[in-house]
Every structure is written in structure tokens, then in C-alpha cells.
Amino acid sequence: MSNTNPLLDVTGLTKHFPVKGGFPIRRTVGAVQAVDGLDFQVNEGEALGLVGESGCGKSTTGRLITRLLEPTGGKISYRGQDITHAGRKELAPVRSEIQMIFQDPYASLNPRQTVGKIISGPMEINDINPEGGREKRVRELLEIVGLNPEHYNRFPHEFSGGQRQRIGVARALALEPKLIVADEPVSALDVSIQAQVVNLLQKVQQELGIAFVFIAHDLAVVRHFSQRVAVMYLGKIVEIADRDDLYGNPRHPYTKALLSAVPEATVDETPARERIRLQGDVPSPLNPPSGCRFRTRCWKATEKCATEAPPLVQVEGNKPGHLTACHYPETEGTIPAPRLSKDPQAAA
Amino acid sequence: MTSTDQQAFLSVRDLKVHFSTEDGIVKAVDGLSFDLEKGKTLGIVGESGSGKSVTNLTILGLHDRHRTAIDGEILLDGKELTTARESELEKLRGNKMAMIFQDALASLSPYHTIGKQIGETYRKHTGASKSEARKRAIEMLRRVGIPQPDMRVDDYPHQFSGGMRQRAMIAMALVCDPELLIADEPTTALDVTVQAQIMDLLKDLQQEFGTAIVFITHDLGVIADIADDVLVMYGGRCVERGTKEEVLRTPQHPYTVGLLSSMPSLDGPVDVPLSPIPGSPPSLLNPPSGCRFHPRCTFAEKVPGGLCSTERPLLKVEAGRGSACHLTLDQRQEFFADLAATRH
Numbered sequence: 001m002s003n004t005n006p007l008l009d010v011t012g013l014t015k016h017f018p019v020k021g022g023f024p025i026r027r028t029v030g031a032v033q034a035v036d037g038l039d040f041q042v043n044e045g046e047a048l049g050l051v052g053e054s055g056c057g058k059s060t061t062g063r064l065i066t067r068l069l070e071p072t073g074g075k076i077s078y079r080g081q082d083i084t085h086a087g088r089k090e091l092a093p094v095r096s097e098i099q100m101i102f103q104d105p106y107a108s109l110n111p112r113q114t115v116g117k118i119i120s121g122p123m124e125i126n127d128i129n130p131e132g133g134r135e136k137r138v139r140e141l142l143e144i145v146g147l148n149p150e151h152y153n154r155f156p157h158e159f160s161g162g163q164r165q166r167i168g169v170a171r172a173l174a175l176e177p178k179l180i181v182a183d184e185p186v187s188a189l190d191v192s193i194q195a196q197v198v199n200l201l202q203k204v205q206q207e208l209g210i211a212f213v214f215i216a217h218d219l220a221v222v223r224h225f226s227q228r229v230a231v232m233y234l235g236k237i238v239e240i241a242d243r244d245d246l247y248g249n250p251r252h253p254y255t256k257a258l259l260s261a262v263p264e265a266t267v268d269e270t271p272a273r274e275r276i277r278l279q280g281d282v283p284s285p286l287n288p289p290s291g292c293r294f295r296t297r298c299w300k301a302t303e304k305c306a307t308e309a310p311p312l313v314q315v316e317g318n319k320p321g322h323l324t325a326c327h328y329p330e331t332e333g334t335i336p337a338p339r340l341s342k343d344p345q346a347a348a
Numbered sequence: 349m350t351s352t353d354q355q356a357f358l359s360v361r362d363l364k365v366h367f368s369t370e371d372g373i374v375k376a377v378d379g380l381s382f383d384l385e386k387g388k389t390l391g392i393v394g395e396s397g398s399g400k401s402v403t404n405l406t407i408l409g410l411h412d413r414h415r416t417a418i419d420g421e422i423l424l425d426g427k428e429l430t431t432a433r434e435s436e437l438e439k440l441r442g443n444k445m446a447m448i449f450q451d452a453l454a455s456l457s458p459y460h461t462i463g464k465q466i467g468e469t470y471r472k473h474t475g476a477s478k479s480e481a482r483k484r485a486i487e488m489l490r491r492v493g494i495p496q497p498d499m500r501v502d503d504y505p506h507q508f509s510g511g512m513r514q515r516a517m518i519a520m521a522l523v524c525d526p527e528l529l530i531a532d533e534p535t536t537a538l539d540v541t542v543q544a545q546i547m548d549l550l551k552d553l554q555q556e557f558g559t560a561i562v563f564i565t566h567d568l569g570v571i572a573d574i575a576d577d578v579l580v581m582y583g584g585r586c587v588e589r590g591t592k593e594e595v596l597r598t599p600q601h602p603y604t605v606g607l608l609s610s611m612p613s614l615d616g617p618v619d620v621p622l623s624p625i626p627g628s629p630p631s632l633l634n635p636p637s638g639c640r641f642h643p644r645c646t647f648a649e650k651v652p653g654g655l656c657s658t659e660r661p662l663l664k665v666e667a668g669r670g671s672a673c674h675l676t677l678d679q680r681q682e683f684f685a686d687l688a689a690t691r692h
């Protein structure tokens with residue numbers, strides 16, 4: 001699917017939130033560099049996973065793509081059309097093709113509206129009158145997402161968390177979008193329900209051919225859902241690759257550390273991955289480290305990392321499309337310095 | 349979870365917690381027993397509404413006394429807690445037993461500095477002065493890995509990141525070196541790298557002080573990392589218990605099997621859909637008859653006579669290992685073998 005025109009093309013996308021301070025005149029004293037120079041593409045029908053820790057800018061990215069936020073810099077093209085700074089009117093047709101699914105199924109549904117009203121909302125706004133009426137379409141959508149169409153007149157509080165998330169999915173599907181940005185769609189749900197919603201989204205993606213930007217912090221869920229995965233750290237993409245390359249051959253130290261930190265429900269004697277324990281928290285995006293932003297927590301960091309920001313490129317030994325932003329990419333079997341690794345036996 | 353004659357450090361016997369609400373009686377916990385030794389970690393797994401949090405609020409005596417009917421025994425170091433007076437519990441809470449809550453932002457007071465909130469517990473139980481408490485708060489913040497603790501101690505909760513708030517909560521819980529620590533989903537809201545740090549921190553602190561930890565989570569991966577023993581709860585009852593190895597390697601209850609097989613992993617196959625547990629967790633106002641899992645259980649029809657919907661399966665425990673299911677052990681081995689093979 002590469003090299004054909006991508007559905008969504010993002011280059012150099014930047015979002016800085018100004019920070020005001022001072023008295024009596026409030027001036028801009030700094031900027032939270034939430035997203036700083038992202039380049040990625042989403043092809044039609046493809047699911048791109050965005051993973052990273054909180055504060056890495058993945059949600060901001062989702063909101064920039066959907067233009068709920070105004071980018072500070074860079075360019076977003078949707079089907080070749082520049083929508084970076086498009087106005088309300090210009091955006092209207094695009095907005096009906098890019099939909100969003102939110103994390104919190106309790107906060108993202110209006111408690112005073114019936115399910116029917118919620119799901120038909122997008123059609124009302126866009127003045128779309130499907131054949132057979134909106135109600136019929138809503139009932140169809142309810143069926144697609146696995147809810148009883150009879151529940152048309154119920155209110156959100158009558159549903160469980162998993163069912164509410166299904167309502168959110170139905171609403172996103174109402175306008176037959178080409179791209180859905182799903183921001184942590186399952187993280188608020190019970191484990192036994194998560195799989196139901198992941199399966200539903202996957203069904204929607206495959207059967208309706210909708211492209212997804214799947215934002216999540218759960219690496220296992222992202223792996224299951226996405227064909228390509230981008231790992232973000234402090235507003236930058238540090239590694240992007242096909243699923244199997246990223247999980248099987250992570251080249252960025254952060255990707256490797258992130259993967260090793262996922263607790264797996266197995267009790268095997270030998271852990272599948274060596275354990276790398278990162279120290280400290282993610283630095284503040286208000287004042288990110290110079291050069292490589294991961295260097296303050298990286299066990300390989302040198303002088304060069306502090307002065308020179310590593311470009312996102314195809315490093316030696318990578319397959320095409322597997323890009324890594326690191327001066328000293330990992331090779332298989334690299335052993336991190338002992339001061340940051342922890343013997344799993346000793347920790348047990 | 350040994351059934352030795354000598355009293356375990358924390359011993360819960362046939363605990364029943366029922367709330368009376370306008371809609372009827374909610375049987376949040378319905379006959380739960382477990383033991384916990386010092387220096388050990390008991391992992392309680394369950395979904396929302398399984399009664400795992402209520403169990404632990406009851407241990408701490410934080411339930412609403414007017415609306416809650418409690419039956420059974422909770423013995424902490426030989427002391428009965430269910431009948432203890434509020435003033436006695438106050439002396440224990442924060443001192444001998446402490447709790448870490450899930451939502452750190454909601455559990456911290458937005459109007460007081462982090463340092464003051466940590467110090468408050470310390471002052472109450474040790475009678476320390478303000479400056480001593482402040483010093484202690486800084487020390488605790490340093491121990492839980494907050495950078496520049498002497499500056500951050502005067503911050504308000506909103507100035508902390510999610511991970512830091514959780515650390516501050518842990519600092520607050522550990523400020524009096526409690527012997528029992530109840531951690532209710534302490535890492536659920538955190539990032540994986542921070543979660544790994546917090547779990548290492550808890551393990552280190554446990555090793556240092558021999559704290560007994562009750563670790564409540566819905567994440568079996570976390571259980572695999574931190575727990576010694578595991579108790580799986582469903583609809584207010586324990587459906588399976590055993591050591592972590594037993595429960596994760598050879599689960600005996602269909603619910604545990606369902607949980608394990610519905611989770612995606614980092615190594616499993618990706619092109620097959622996940623196998624979720626159908627339906628949703630039961631309402632405790634009007635729980636299903638018989639086995640509470642039977643409406644969602646794919647094996648219920650394999651049990652003759654519809655026993656699953658009429659009779660409550662008993663939890664038969666032998667040497668700390670047991671499960672509550674009407675299927676015979678042979679049947680389970682047969683059915684669960686396929687599921688283990690398709691595990692993601």
C-alpha cells in the first residue's frame with residue numbers, strides 16, 4: 001500500500017501550547033511542546049497504532065488530525081487537500097469523513113439525550129437524510145455495533161461501559177467515515193469487555209475498510225489491532241514500523257524498554273524479554289532535553305545525543321518503512337548497561 | 349494461604365458485605381475467606397463490581413456503617429476488625445494498615461500541599477512537629493522517587509503528573525511503615541514504564557519492611573509480576589485461588605480461563621479475533637442464581653441437570669488451591685486444553 005497516495009499525510013506537524021505568566025501583564029513565558037515535528041502517513045483502510053506514555057503527545061496528535069486543535073506548524077493533508085489551517089466551512093466535508101472515538105464512554109455521551117439522538121446527531125448536523133430515514137439508519141448502526149436496535153430510545157445511563165463504548169462507535173460510523181481516530185477506546189473498560197470492543201473495531205476496520213489511527217498505551221492491544229505502529233516520546237515519533245518489525249525487532253532503546261515493561265500474564269522461568277527499567281519520569285514538554293529527547297533516560301546516551309537530534313530514518317539493518325530516530329540503534333541481543341537493568345531474579 | 353493452626357497476619361473468614369439500597373440489598377461480597385502472611389503479596393483479580401474493592405474497604409473499616417451489614421471475621425494480627433470501634437480503627441488506619449487508591453487525583457485533597465497531606469498522617473500517629481513531619485514527607489517523596497523532593501513537597505496535587513501523584517499516595521500510605529498495605533489498582537492509571545517502577549518500588553519496600561500487601565487489580569499481567577498468591581473474584585465471590593503459578597498456568601475456573609484467553613499478548617497470533625467473554629458482569633442487586641458466572645459461561649451446558657443455574661458451586665480448597673465450579677476436574681482439563689492452545 002506504500003507510495004500510492006496516502007489518505008492522510010502529516011509532515012512536520014507541530015503543536016505548542018503557550019504558557020502565560022507574569023504580573024500585571026501576562027506574557028507568553030514558554031510553550032508546552034506537545035507535538036514537535038511529526039511525519040507519518042495513514043493509507044486507506046490501514047490501522048496505524050500510536051503508542052506512548054501519557055504526555056507524549058499522542059492524544060494531541062489525534063486532536064490535531066481531527067482539527068479539534070489548531071496546529072502551530074507543519075502540514076496535514078487529507079486526500080491531497082491541505083487541511084492544516086482550513087476554516088470551518090472548508091473543514092465541514094472533511095470532518096464528516098474523519099471521526100473520533102473517545103476514551104471515556106461515560107463523559108463522551110450526553111446523558112440527557114437518547115441513544116437515537118446521540119447517534120443521529122452527526123447526520124442532523126450535516127443535514128444527511130439517509131434512505132428510509134435517520135431512525136432506520138441508527139437502528140442499522142446499533143445492530144452493526146452489537147446492540148439491540150430496540151434500545152433506540154434509551155438513555156446512556158441504562159448501558160454498561162462496554163455498551164456505551166459501542167454507542168460511541170456507532171456514532172463515529174454514522175457518517176460512513178474514511179478515517180476514525182480512536183483515542184484509547186478500550187482503556188476504560190473491563191478486561192473481559194475490552195476484547196469485545198477490540199473485536200468490534202477490528203470488524204469495522206476490516207469489513208468497512210475504514211482507516212484507523214488507534215491511540216493507546218496498551219502495547220498488546222495496539223499490536224493486535226494495528227498494521228503499522230508508531231512509538232512516540234515527548235512529542236516526537238521515535239520509531240515507526242510494520243507491526244511485526246516493531247515488536248520483533250525494536251531498534252530504538254525506548255521501544256525496547258517500553259516492550260520490556262509490559263507485564264505479561266505468564267509465569268515462565270525465563271522472561272521472553274530482558275527487563276529494562278527506565279528511571280525517572282518523562283521530562284516536562286515545557287522544557288524538553290536538547291538533542292534526542294530520550295537521552296535523559298537512555299542508557300546509551302553520549303555527548304552526541306545531547307547536541308544532535310537524531311533524524312527519523314531507516315537505520316542499517318531495517319526493512320523499508322521501518323524508521324528509527326536514534327544515533328545508536330539497538331541490535332538484537334544488545335545488553336543494556338547494568339546500572340539500568342535489573343535482574344529479574346533479584347527483584348522477585 | 350496456608351491453613352496452619354497458627355493465626356495468619358491477616359485472616360478473613362467467610363466475609364459477607366451487604367449494602368441496603370433503595371433498590372434492594374446489594375450483596376457486594378458473599379462469603380470470602382483468605383489468609384495473608386507478612387512479607388507476602390496476595391493478588392485479587394476481578395472486574396468492576398466483583399467486590400474486590402469493597403472487601404478491602406471493609407478491612408480498613410471505611411465502609412458506611414449505617415448501611416452496611418457485615419458478617420464474618422477479619423482478623424489483623426489477631427485483632428477482630430469487624431466489631432472494632434471507630435476510634436480503635438483510627439489508630440490502626442494509616443499506621444498499621446494503609447491503603448493506596450486507584451485514582452490518585454481524586455484521593456488527594458486539591459486544597460492542601462502534597463507535603464502537608466503526607467505529614468498529616470505522620471503527625472497524627474507519631475505526634476511529630478510540623479517541621480519534623482515536613483522532613484519526613486520530603487524523605488518519603490525521595491524514597492518513592494520524586495525528583496527534587498524538597499521543592500515538590502510544597503506543590504499541590506494538580507502540579508504533579510499522574511505517576512508522581514501515585515508515588516505521593518504511596519509515600520502517604522507508607523509514611524508510618526504500615527504492616528499491611530492494601531493497594532487498590534495502584535498502577536491502573538499509569539504508563540507501563542512508570543507502572544514497572546511503581547511495582548519495583550512496592551517490591552523493594554516490601555522486602556525492606558516485610559509488609560503484607562493485598563494487591564487488587566484487573567490485570568493478570570500485573571498479578572504475574574507481583575503476587576505470590578492469587579484470588580480470582582467474580583460477582584462478590586471467590587471463584588478460584590491458588591499460587592500465582594497454579595492459577596496462571598493451569599487455571600481451573602472458566603472465568604479465569606476466559607480472562608486469560610481474552611487478553612492480547614505481545615507474542616500471540618494477531619490475525620485471529622480475540623476470544624472475549626460474552627455478556628457483561630452481573631448486577632449484584634439481582635445476581636444470577638446458582639453459579640454467578642453461568643450466564644456468561646460457555647461450559648454451563650456441559651454440566652448435567654442445569655446445576656449451574658440452580659446450585660451454588662462450593663469453593664473446595666486444598667492446600668490453598670481451589671475453585672468453585674460444577675465441572676469435574678477431568679472435564680476442565682479437556683475443555684481448557686483447547687483454550688490454552690489458542691491463547692493470544
